[in-house]
Amino acid sequence: MMRLFTTAAQLRPIPRSTRFANGGVSFWFRDIGLPERRDPLPGDAEYDVCVVGAGYSGLWTAYYLKKAEPDLRIAVIEREFAGFGASGRNGGWLSAEFAGSRERYAQSHGKSSMIALQRAMMHTVDEVATVARDEGIDADIVRGGMRLVATNAAQRARLVEEIEYLQEWGYWPDDVHLLEPDHEPRLSVAGAVAAAYSPHAARVHPAKLVTGLARVVEGLGVDLFEGTAVEEIRPREGTSAPAVVTDHGTVRAEHVIRATEGFTSTLRGHKREWLPMNSSMIATEPLSDELWEKIGWEGREVLGDSAHSYVYAQRTADGRIAIGGRGVPYRFGSAQDDDGATQPQAIVELWQALVRLFPDASEVPVEHAWSGVLGVPRDWCPSVHLDTASGVGWAGGYVGSGVATSNLAGRTLRDLVLGRESDLTRLPWVGHQVRGWEPEPLRWVGTQMIYGLYRTADRRESRTPEDKAHTSRFAGLATRIAGR
Numbered sequence: 001m002m003r004l005f006t007t008a009a010q011l012r013p014i015p016r017s018t019r020f021a022n023g024g025v026s027f028w029f030r031d032i033g034l035p036e037r038r039d040p041l042p043g044d045a046e047y048d049v050c051v052v053g054a055g056y057s058g059l060w061t062a063y064y065l066k067k068a069e070p071d072l073r074i075a076v077i078e079r080e081f082a083g084f085g086a087s088g089r090n091g092g093w094l095s096a097e098f099a100g101s102r103e104r105y106a107q108s109h110g111k112s113s114m115i116a117l118q119r120a121m122m123h124t125v126d127e128v129a130t131v132a133r134d135e136g137i138d139a140d141i142v143r144g145g146m147r148l149v150a151t152n153a154a155q156r157a158r159l160v161e162e163i164e165y166l167q168e169w170g171y172w173p174d175d176v177h178l179l180e181p182d183h184e185p186r187l188s189v190a191g192a193v194a195a196a197y198s199p200h201a202a203r204v205h206p207a208k209l210v211t212g213l214a215r216v217v218e219g220l221g222v223d224l225f226e227g228t229a230v231e232e233i234r235p236r237e238g239t240s241a242p243a244v245v246t247d248h249g250t251v252r253a254e255h256v257i258r259a260t261e262g263f264t265s266t267l268r269g270h271k272r273e274w275l276p277m278n279s280s281m282i283a284t285e286p287l288s289d290e291l292w293e294k295i296g297w298e299g300r301e302v303l304g305d306s307a308h309s310y311v312y313a314q315r316t317a318d319g320r321i322a323i324g325g326r327g328v329p330y331r332f333g334s335a336q337d338d339d340g341a342t343q344p345q346a347i348v349e350l351w352q353a354l355v356r357l358f359p360d361a362s363e364v365p366v367e368h369a370w371s372g373v374l375g376v377p378r379d380w381c382p383s384v385h386l387d388t389a390s391g392v393g394w395a396g397g398y399v400g401s402g403v404a405t406s407n408l409a410g411r412t413l414r415d416l417v418l419g420r421e422s423d424l425t426r427l428p429w430v431g432h433q434v435r436g437w438e439p440e441p442l443r444w445v446g447t448q449m450i451y452g453l454y455r456t457a458d459r460r461e462s463r464t465p466e467d468k469a470h471t472s473r474f475a476g477l478a479t480r481i482a483g484r
């Protein structure tokens, strides 16, 4: 009962639309309507390739394989419907950002290899936009780039350092740079003391992209089964092909690709592999023309800030602001939501961030709140792999940057499955492996500490006088605990 009161009190200051909803997968699916489910797997079956999970990773893998070898028999097995996971819930930043420590990849493969990976990510932004256009997927894509703002002196110092750092790792000056204060097209963010820009990003409507991709993949002749839960993936045993055991029968295939990202911990044998980390979002009602006149944002660039508990935002095709951040990052025992409902605390924090950046939008009602899960490996480094002996491969652990990375993964898995050595299969994230997460309660305590410290660091930095601006020690401690 006490919790109910807290909830109501927490949400009271927030203007909410009469159409306000929390969950229902995401605003994006509310916008286009939840899809009718495809048929489940009809029973035991045999394929050349079986992909588990119909998000971007699984669908891009099926897409590129079928394009390369139209005769391949490919099945994609999905527990709910295509796009139910993070692919239908994200912030719509199709960006060249790659999660993970560059130094770690460089240690195993050399610096030039990591730079090649970064350049491949930049190309991937173009690749997704081009395929979407050529395949007739209308996903509201606008190649407006990415703008990062700093709203205090410590953030500004970090932003400048970050640009210098990126320019050592594959970004040339045209790929990321500081903006002049009067830069056009204008985007007025309150309290911004500096801003950086990269052209390697586009705004997308996540659910339109994933449902469009599913339609295209199906049209190519891939069997997409929905409402079919995979319980276990069994590697090849002797002459027996790898098996995907589901609640509707078992699929045997020469190659099995696991593309379950934040849900991976629910598969038998994978409990501690990738931590299911939550990210939450809110979307406002459409803003009036007068408000857009004040804010600008004509370029439709995706927008982020430089806080440790950073937020990401986009101006949607129908004139809303959709903004996201970590919210309540981790639930005890890797527990997951199933319908995208997010905690009141996350809604409050996101609304406060929205109003901090755009005070003029403080009266605009919030229409939707939701959350989804990302996959976080113990070293925060994404990977893609195919173990030829067992016949089982995977892609993921993208942390918060999977919209473009999943496309690079799909093309890489194509080459790995077809046994082609290529520039893609030589990239340093291929075959990268890491130990699992600690058992509970350590996992839960650790993530609470990490995000608590990041929040403390943000609060301290916002109060630090201009001449003493530096990154708070609390952030460094959080990063060390996280093992990033």
Ligand SMILES: Cc1cc2nc3c(=O)[nH]c(=O)nc-3n(C[C@H](O)[C@H](O)[C@H](O)COP(=O)(O)OP(=O)(O)OC[C@H]3O[C@@H](n4cnc5c(N)ncnc54)[C@H](O)[C@@H]3O)c2cc1C
Binding pocket: 052, 053, 054, 055, 056, 057, 058, 077, 078, 079, 080, 081, 082, 083, 084, 085, 086, 087, 088, 089, 090, 091, 092, 093, 094, 095, 228, 229, 230, 231, 259, 260, 261, 262, 263, 264, 266, 267, 278, 279, 280, 281, 312, 324, 371, 372, 373, 374, 395, 396, 398, 399, 400, 401, 402, 403, 404, 405, 406
């Ligand atoms: C709120 C939020 C905001 C984000 N914003 C951005 C962003 O702006 N830019 C960016 O680059 N990244 C962002 N991300 C991350 C990005 O969305 C993901 O990295 C990406 O979508 C992962 O795609 P995926 O296909 O690997 O996983 P998912 O999209 O999660 O797909 C996995 C699929 O597997 C299915 N599945 C799971 N278990 C089983 C099972 N046992 N049997 C059968 N099927 C199963 C699920 O139902 C799901 O459909 C965000 C994520 C979230 C949650």
